[in-house]
Amino acid sequence: MVLFGLGLAVGNGIGGRFADRSLFGTLYATLAAQGMVLLVFWIGAGNGIVASVCVFLMAAFGFATVSPIQKLVMDRASRAGAPTMAASVNIGMFNLGNALGAWAGGVTIAAGFGLASPNWAGAALSFIALGLAILAQFSARNAPAQLATE
Secondary structure, eight states: OHHHHHHHHHHHHHHHHHHHHOHHHHHHHHHHHHHHHHHHHHHHTTSHHHHHHHHHHHHHHHHHTHHHHHHHHHHHHHHHTOHHHHHHHHHHHHHHHHHHHHHHHHHHHHTTSOTTHHHHHHHHHHHHHHHHHHHHHHHHHHSOTTTOOO
16 A cells, blocks of 8 residues: 555656646556556566556556646636536546446456456556547647647
């Protein structure tokens, strides 16, 4: 729990700092890294050192995505005139994502794939999120000028 908490604190600071430099670059890097860490965790879950490092990195990369996502949502919502509503919906979507991730992990265990299987399920969800980030940047470039973020 300590390693996870430290990872959250480090990830939040790093994610916010890098999101100011490159919003989508930060999202791409953190989501790809999150997926890779979860795959390593799946393979190395039986090794205490590997598992410990992966818990820290999983938390760090996972929380490093929060700042750029929040900034993206707030930038777009401010231009559309609804920042407060967008912020509340965004937090709701984070909670929905937590629930879906827990459900997907439970499904893999219930299906008999083993106790480490939620890691590959999480990796798949991270890579899906990476695809959605790419789609979001593409849609921002093709949006009218008042809605484009970069």
